[in-house]
Amino acid sequence: MSTPDPDHHDAGPIWRILNGIPDPEIPVVSVVEMGMIADIRVDDDGVRIAMTPTFAACPAIDHMRKHMLNAVSNAGYRNVRVDIVFDPPWNTDRITPEGLEKLRQFGLAIPQRMDGRSVEPRDLHGVRCPYCDATDTTLESPFGPTLCRSIHYCNACLQSFEHFKPLSC
Numbered sequence: 001m002s003t004p005d006p007d008h009h010d011a012g013p014i015w016r017i018l019n020g021i022p023d024p025e026i027p028v029v030s031v032v033e034m035g036m037i038a039d040i041r042v043d044d045d046g047v048r049i050a051m052t053p054t055f056a057a058c059p060a061i062d063h064m065r066k067h068m069l070n071a072v073s074n075a076g077y078r079n080v081r082v083d084i085v086f087d088p089p090w091n092t093d094r095i096t097p098e099g100l101e102k103l104r105q106f107g108l109a110i111p112q113r114m115d116g117r118s119v120e121p122r123d124l125h126g127v128r129c130p131y132c133d134a135t136d137t138t139l140e141s142p143f144g145p146t147l148c149r150s151i152h153y154c155n156a157c158l159q160s161f162e163h164f165k166p167l168s169c
Helices: 011-016 061-076 098-105
Strands: 037-043 044-050 080-084 139-140 149-154 160-164
Touching: 011 037, 011 044, 011 061, 044 061, 061 080
Parallel strands: 044 080
Antiparallel strands: 037 044, 139 149, 149 160
């Protein structure tokens, strides 16, 4: 990549760079596709990236911050800063359509859109199977390998699968 024009304040190239950084937990999706990039500002003072992690106590925050700083700096940008922000909080509606499809192809049942409504226990029942698309599924455990996933069983194709839990703010 060529060195950016220091007077060029277009954030588009930064978005493309960050779209190449994988989510550390689910590497088939990028931090952009997961909706973790809240804002990018490019001005005479440098580049400011606002990142909203999917989980406030995420152990990979420093890893992601470092990866973003290195990627953007290596592309020729100076004075790069990654700020962690929690307002507005991350929610599953921020995952891009491309990210949702990649999650499904990875074998995770994708979260339904919440559109600001509260998550109810019923949102963990009748989840669409990522393997056969059936909704004749049962919740085996609301707790999966991470806080954001639950374990389900498909009565149609007889597969267990993980569901990326919906989260609303």
